[in-house]
Amino acid sequence: MITKNKERLTNQKKIIFDYLKSVKIHPSAETVYSAVKKKLPRISLGTVYRILKNLKEKKEINEILSGVSCYDGDISPHAHFICEDCQKIFDVFEKCHFLKYRRTKIGKIKKYQIYFYGICTKCSK
Amino acid sequence: MITKNKERLTNQKKIIFDYLKSVKIHPSAETVYSAVKKKLPRISLGTVYRILKNLKEKKEINEILSGVSCYDGDISPHAHFICEDCQKIFDVFEKCHFLKYRRTKIGKIKKYQIYFYGICTKCSK
DNA sequence: GTGCCTGCAAACATTTTGCAAAAAC
DNA sequence: GTTTTTGCAAAATGTTTGCAGGCAC
Numbered sequence A, B: 001m002i003t004k005n006k007e008r009l010t011n012q013k014k015i016i017f018d019y020l021k022s023v024k025i026h027p028s029a030e031t032v033y034s035a036v037k038k039k040l041p042r043i044s045l046g047t048v049y050r051i052l053k054n055l056k057e058k059k060e061i062n063e064i065l066s067g068v069s070c071y072d073g074d075i076s077p078h079a080h081f082i083c084e085d086c087q088k089i090f091d092v093f094e095k096c097h098f099l100k101y102r103r104t105k106i107g108k109i110k111k112y113q114i115y116f117y118g119i120c121t122k123c124s125k
Numbered sequence C: 001g002t003g004c005c006t007g008c009a010a011a012c013a014t015t016t017t018g019c020a021a022a023a024a025c
Numbered sequence D: 001g002t003t004t005t006t007g008c009a010a011a012a013t014g015t016t017t018g019c020a021g022g023c024a025c
Helices: A009-024 A029-036 A045-057 B013-024 B030-035 B043-055
Strands: A062-066 A068-072 A077-085 A089-092 A107-120 B064-066 B066-072 B079-083 B089-092 B107-120
Touching: A009 A029, A009 A045, A009 B066, A029 A045, A029 A068, A029 A107, A045 A068, A062 A077, A062 B064, A077 B107, A089 A107, A107 B079, B013 B030, B013 B043, B030 B043, B030 B066, B043 B064, B043 B066, B064 B079, B064 B107, B089 B107
Parallel strands: A077 A107, B079 B107
Antiparallel strands: A062 A068, A077 A089, A107 B107, B064 B066, B079 B089
16 A cells, blocks of 8 residues: 555554455445444544545545445446446446547546446346 | 326426426436425425436436436436546437347346546546 | 543534425326 | 325535644654
Protein backbone atom coordinates (compact mmCIF):
# COMPACT_ATOMS: atom_id res chain seq x y z
CA MET A 1 0.00 0.00 0.00
CA ILE A 2 1.15 3.48 -0.89
CA THR A 3 1.54 6.12 1.82
CA LYS A 4 1.83 9.74 0.87
CA ASN A 5 3.55 12.65 2.62
CA LYS A 6 3.62 12.23 6.37
CA GLU A 7 0.95 9.57 6.29
CA ARG A 8 1.31 6.70 8.76
CA LEU A 9 0.68 3.05 8.15
CA THR A 10 -1.74 1.89 10.79
CA ASN A 11 -3.25 -1.48 11.49
CA GLN A 12 -6.69 -0.15 10.59
CA LYS A 13 -5.50 0.90 7.14
CA LYS A 14 -3.69 -2.36 6.50
CA ILE A 15 -6.64 -4.52 7.48
CA ILE A 16 -9.21 -2.50 5.50
CA PHE A 17 -6.92 -2.48 2.47
CA ASP A 18 -6.28 -6.24 2.69
CA TYR A 19 -9.97 -6.90 3.12
CA LEU A 20 -10.89 -4.91 -0.01
CA LYS A 21 -8.20 -6.59 -2.05
CA SER A 22 -9.25 -10.07 -0.95
CA VAL A 23 -13.00 -9.98 -1.59
CA LYS A 24 -14.88 -10.19 -4.84
CA ILE A 25 -17.91 -8.34 -3.54
CA HIS A 26 -18.32 -4.56 -3.59
CA PRO A 27 -18.91 -3.71 0.04
CA SER A 28 -20.43 -0.55 1.45
CA ALA A 29 -18.70 1.29 4.29
CA GLU A 30 -21.06 -0.48 6.70
CA THR A 31 -20.13 -3.89 5.27
CA VAL A 32 -16.42 -3.11 5.51
CA TYR A 33 -17.00 -2.05 9.09
CA SER A 34 -18.73 -5.33 10.03
CA ALA A 35 -16.04 -7.37 8.30
CA VAL A 36 -12.96 -5.73 9.77
CA LYS A 37 -14.53 -5.63 13.23
CA LYS A 38 -13.64 -9.31 13.56
CA LYS A 39 -9.97 -8.39 13.51
CA LEU A 40 -10.30 -4.93 15.05
CA PRO A 41 -13.16 -5.08 17.56
CA ARG A 42 -12.70 -1.47 18.66
CA ILE A 43 -12.67 0.16 15.22
CA SER A 44 -15.30 2.82 14.59
CA LEU A 45 -17.41 3.48 11.53
CA GLY A 46 -15.97 6.99 11.26
CA THR A 47 -12.51 5.54 10.89
CA VAL A 48 -13.72 3.22 8.16
CA TYR A 49 -15.13 6.20 6.26
CA ARG A 50 -11.91 8.14 6.73
CA ILE A 51 -9.75 5.28 5.50
CA LEU A 52 -11.98 4.53 2.51
CA LYS A 53 -11.79 8.17 1.52
CA ASN A 54 -8.03 8.12 1.92
CA LEU A 55 -7.64 4.98 -0.23
CA LYS A 56 -9.92 6.45 -2.86
CA GLU A 57 -7.89 9.67 -3.01
CA LYS A 58 -4.73 7.66 -3.50
CA LYS A 59 -6.54 5.72 -6.25
CA GLU A 60 -5.95 2.40 -4.52
CA ILE A 61 -9.64 1.58 -4.63
CA ASN A 62 -12.63 2.75 -6.62
CA GLU A 63 -15.89 4.09 -5.37
CA ILE A 64 -19.07 2.81 -6.97
CA LEU A 65 -21.99 5.19 -6.76
CA SER A 66 -25.19 3.20 -6.50
CA GLY A 67 -27.40 4.86 -3.95
CA VAL A 68 -25.05 4.09 -1.10
CA SER A 69 -21.38 4.23 -1.97
CA CYS A 70 -19.68 0.89 -2.42
CA TYR A 71 -16.01 0.20 -2.81
CA ASP A 72 -13.99 -1.94 -5.18
CA GLY A 73 -10.49 -3.10 -4.40
CA ASP A 74 -10.01 -4.14 -8.02
CA ILE A 75 -8.85 -1.06 -9.89
CA SER A 76 -8.30 -2.81 -13.22
CA PRO A 77 -10.51 -1.45 -16.02
CA HIS A 78 -13.92 -3.05 -15.89
CA ALA A 79 -17.56 -2.08 -15.81
CA HIS A 80 -20.26 -2.86 -13.25
CA PHE A 81 -23.64 -4.43 -13.63
CA ILE A 82 -26.12 -3.37 -10.97
CA CYS A 83 -29.14 -5.60 -10.53
CA GLU A 84 -32.23 -3.43 -10.15
CA ASP A 85 -33.90 -6.19 -8.18
CA CYS A 86 -31.37 -7.50 -5.62
CA GLN A 87 -29.12 -4.40 -5.92
CA LYS A 88 -26.03 -6.61 -6.13
CA ILE A 89 -23.06 -5.27 -8.05
CA PHE A 90 -21.31 -7.56 -10.54
CA ASP A 91 -18.05 -7.04 -12.37
CA VAL A 92 -18.18 -6.95 -16.14
CA PHE A 93 -14.86 -7.74 -17.71
CA GLU A 94 -16.29 -8.51 -21.13
CA LYS A 95 -15.04 -6.17 -23.78
CA CYS A 96 -18.41 -4.76 -24.60
CA HIS A 97 -17.23 -1.19 -24.54
CA PHE A 98 -14.51 0.68 -26.29
CA LEU A 99 -13.68 4.15 -25.19
CA LYS A 100 -11.85 5.68 -28.09
CA TYR A 101 -10.95 9.10 -26.86
CA ARG A 102 -9.11 10.30 -23.83
CA ARG A 103 -10.40 13.80 -24.31
CA THR A 104 -13.79 15.36 -24.88
CA LYS A 105 -14.68 18.92 -25.75
CA ILE A 106 -15.36 19.50 -22.08
CA GLY A 107 -12.02 18.46 -20.65
CA LYS A 108 -9.43 15.75 -20.34
CA ILE A 109 -10.75 12.45 -19.08
CA LYS A 110 -8.85 11.09 -16.11
CA LYS A 111 -11.05 8.09 -15.54
CA TYR A 112 -14.44 6.78 -16.41
CA GLN A 113 -17.04 4.51 -14.92
CA ILE A 114 -19.57 2.42 -16.78
CA TYR A 115 -22.68 1.16 -15.07
CA PHE A 116 -25.07 -1.34 -16.60
CA TYR A 117 -28.52 -1.69 -15.12
CA GLY A 118 -30.77 -4.68 -15.50
CA ILE A 119 -31.95 -7.82 -13.75
CA CYS A 120 -29.34 -10.47 -13.01
CA THR A 121 -29.92 -14.06 -14.15
CA LYS A 122 -30.63 -15.22 -10.61
CA CYS A 123 -33.36 -12.61 -10.07
CA SER A 124 -34.91 -13.09 -13.52
CA LYS A 125 -35.70 -16.76 -12.83
CA MET B 1 -46.03 13.43 -19.65
CA ILE B 2 -47.04 9.81 -19.12
CA THR B 3 -49.34 8.89 -16.24
CA LYS B 4 -49.60 5.26 -15.19
CA ASN B 5 -52.46 3.38 -13.53
CA LYS B 6 -54.57 5.59 -11.33
CA GLU B 7 -51.95 8.29 -11.21
CA ARG B 8 -53.18 11.88 -11.21
CA LEU B 9 -51.72 14.77 -13.11
CA THR B 10 -51.06 17.56 -10.66
CA ASN B 11 -49.68 21.02 -11.08
CA GLN B 12 -46.61 20.08 -9.06
CA LYS B 13 -45.79 17.23 -11.45
CA LYS B 14 -46.34 19.32 -14.55
CA ILE B 15 -44.16 22.18 -13.35
CA ILE B 16 -41.30 19.95 -12.19
CA PHE B 17 -41.44 18.00 -15.43
CA ASP B 18 -41.46 21.16 -17.55
CA TYR B 19 -38.62 22.59 -15.55
CA LEU B 20 -36.45 19.51 -16.07
CA LYS B 21 -37.19 19.41 -19.77
CA SER B 22 -36.39 23.09 -20.24
CA VAL B 23 -33.01 23.36 -18.51
CA LYS B 24 -29.62 22.23 -19.70
CA ILE B 25 -28.19 21.87 -16.19
CA HIS B 26 -28.45 18.74 -14.08
CA PRO B 27 -30.16 19.97 -10.93
CA SER B 28 -30.24 18.28 -7.54
CA ALA B 29 -33.55 17.86 -5.71
CA GLU B 30 -32.72 20.98 -3.73
CA THR B 31 -32.09 22.97 -6.92
CA VAL B 32 -35.35 21.76 -8.45
CA TYR B 33 -37.09 22.78 -5.24
CA SER B 34 -35.66 26.32 -5.34
CA ALA B 35 -36.51 26.69 -9.01
CA VAL B 36 -40.12 25.49 -8.93
CA LYS B 37 -40.82 27.43 -5.76
CA LYS B 38 -41.11 30.55 -7.90
CA LYS B 39 -44.21 29.10 -9.53
CA LEU B 40 -45.40 27.02 -6.56
CA PRO B 41 -44.47 28.93 -3.41
CA ARG B 42 -46.05 26.35 -1.10
CA ILE B 43 -44.40 23.22 -2.53
CA SER B 44 -42.36 21.14 -0.12
CA LEU B 45 -39.03 19.42 -0.62
CA GLY B 46 -40.63 16.06 0.21
CA THR B 47 -42.98 16.48 -2.72
CA VAL B 48 -40.06 17.27 -5.01
CA TYR B 49 -38.36 14.05 -3.95
CA ARG B 50 -41.57 12.07 -4.47
CA ILE B 51 -42.13 13.48 -7.94
CA LEU B 52 -38.52 13.01 -9.01
CA LYS B 53 -38.72 9.38 -7.91
CA ASN B 54 -41.97 8.96 -9.80
CA LEU B 55 -40.57 10.46 -13.01
CA LYS B 56 -37.49 8.29 -12.70
CA GLU B 57 -39.56 5.14 -12.31
CA LYS B 58 -41.52 6.02 -15.43
CA LYS B 59 -38.18 6.61 -17.20
CA GLU B 60 -39.09 10.18 -18.06
CA ILE B 61 -35.91 11.48 -16.49
CA ASN B 62 -32.56 10.02 -15.53
CA GLU B 63 -30.83 10.10 -12.20
CA ILE B 64 -27.14 10.94 -12.14
CA LEU B 65 -25.28 9.54 -9.17
CA SER B 66 -22.52 11.92 -8.21
CA GLY B 67 -22.42 12.28 -4.46
CA VAL B 68 -25.83 13.89 -4.27
CA SER B 69 -28.32 12.67 -6.84
CA CYS B 70 -28.90 14.96 -9.79
CA TYR B 71 -31.56 14.71 -12.44
CA ASP B 72 -31.49 14.93 -16.21
CA GLY B 73 -34.58 15.70 -18.24
CA ASP B 74 -32.78 14.65 -21.41
CA ILE B 75 -33.18 10.89 -21.73
CA SER B 76 -31.47 10.60 -25.11
CA PRO B 77 -28.34 8.42 -25.04
CA HIS B 78 -25.38 10.44 -23.86
CA ALA B 79 -22.65 10.30 -21.28
CA HIS B 80 -21.75 12.72 -18.49
CA PHE B 81 -18.52 14.44 -17.66
CA ILE B 82 -18.17 15.31 -14.00
CA CYS B 83 -15.57 17.94 -13.17
CA GLU B 84 -13.64 16.85 -10.10
CA ASP B 85 -12.91 20.47 -9.30
CA CYS B 86 -16.17 22.44 -9.67
CA GLN B 87 -18.36 19.28 -9.52
CA LYS B 88 -20.38 20.49 -12.49
CA ILE B 89 -21.95 17.89 -14.74
CA PHE B 90 -21.61 18.24 -18.50
CA ASP B 91 -23.33 16.32 -21.27
CA VAL B 92 -21.14 14.33 -23.63
CA PHE B 93 -22.84 13.63 -26.92
CA GLU B 94 -19.66 12.79 -28.77
CA LYS B 95 -19.65 9.25 -30.04
CA CYS B 96 -16.68 8.18 -27.98
CA HIS B 97 -18.30 5.02 -26.78
CA PHE B 98 -19.88 2.11 -28.52
CA LEU B 99 -21.72 -0.41 -26.46
CA LYS B 100 -21.87 -3.47 -28.64
CA TYR B 101 -23.85 -5.92 -26.59
CA ARG B 102 -27.22 -5.69 -24.99
CA ARG B 103 -26.48 -8.68 -22.83
CA THR B 104 -23.65 -9.69 -20.55
CA LYS B 105 -23.07 -13.00 -18.82
CA ILE B 106 -24.63 -11.49 -15.73
CA GLY B 107 -27.97 -10.46 -17.17
CA LYS B 108 -29.78 -8.44 -19.79
CA ILE B 109 -28.83 -4.79 -19.91
CA LYS B 110 -31.80 -2.46 -19.69
CA LYS B 111 -29.82 0.74 -19.59
CA TYR B 112 -26.34 1.98 -18.95
CA GLN B 113 -24.67 5.09 -17.66
CA ILE B 114 -21.23 6.35 -18.53
CA TYR B 115 -19.44 8.83 -16.30
CA PHE B 116 -16.23 10.57 -17.24
CA TYR B 117 -14.19 12.21 -14.54
CA GLY B 118 -11.64 14.92 -15.06
CA ILE B 119 -11.12 18.66 -14.86
CA CYS B 120 -13.21 20.82 -17.17
CA THR B 121 -11.52 23.38 -19.43
CA LYS B 122 -12.72 26.28 -17.30
CA CYS B 123 -11.21 24.85 -14.10
CA SER B 124 -7.96 23.76 -15.76
CA LYS B 125 -7.09 27.34 -16.70
C1' DG C 1 8.63 13.15 22.00
C1' DT C 2 6.08 14.89 18.04
C1' DG C 3 2.31 14.93 15.40
C1' DC C 4 -0.69 11.97 12.70
C1' DC C 5 -4.54 8.86 13.48
C1' DT C 6 -8.25 6.76 16.06
C1' DG C 7 -12.62 6.06 18.81
C1' DC C 8 -16.40 8.26 20.24
C1' DA C 9 -20.27 11.03 19.90
C1' DA C 10 -22.43 14.74 18.05
C1' DA C 11 -23.48 17.11 13.92
C1' DC C 12 -24.63 17.31 9.29
C1' DA C 13 -26.74 16.46 4.75
C1' DT C 14 -29.81 14.01 2.09
C1' DT C 15 -33.80 11.37 1.50
C1' DT C 16 -37.95 8.98 3.19
C1' DT C 17 -42.20 8.61 5.67
C1' DG C 18 -46.78 9.16 8.45
C1' DC C 19 -50.58 11.78 8.64
C1' DA C 20 -54.33 15.09 8.05
C1' DA C 21 -55.89 18.32 4.69
C1' DA C 22 -56.34 19.41 -0.21
C1' DA C 23 -56.84 18.43 -4.94
C1' DA C 24 -57.85 15.43 -9.02
C1' DC C 25 -61.01 12.82 -11.25
C1' DG D 1 -67.58 11.24 -3.19
C1' DT D 2 -63.57 8.59 -3.53
C1' DT D 3 -58.87 8.07 -3.83
C1' DT D 4 -54.55 9.96 -4.85
C1' DT D 5 -51.38 13.54 -3.74
C1' DT D 6 -49.65 17.21 -1.07
C1' DG D 7 -47.45 20.03 2.80
C1' DC D 8 -45.54 19.61 6.96
C1' DA D 9 -42.70 17.76 10.35
C1' DA D 10 -40.39 14.08 12.19
C1' DA D 11 -37.56 10.22 11.35
C1' DA D 12 -34.32 7.54 9.02
C1' DT D 13 -30.16 7.03 6.55
C1' DG D 14 -25.51 7.82 5.21
C1' DT D 15 -21.47 10.47 5.98
C1' DT D 16 -18.47 13.95 8.14
C1' DT D 17 -16.27 16.24 11.92
C1' DG D 18 -14.24 18.01 16.57
C1' DC D 19 -11.75 16.56 20.12
C1' DA D 20 -9.02 14.11 23.64
C1' DG D 21 -6.31 10.18 23.98
C1' DG D 22 -3.43 6.61 21.52
C1' DC D 23 -0.14 5.03 18.39
C1' DA D 24 3.44 5.24 14.49
C1' DC D 25 7.62 6.89 13.58
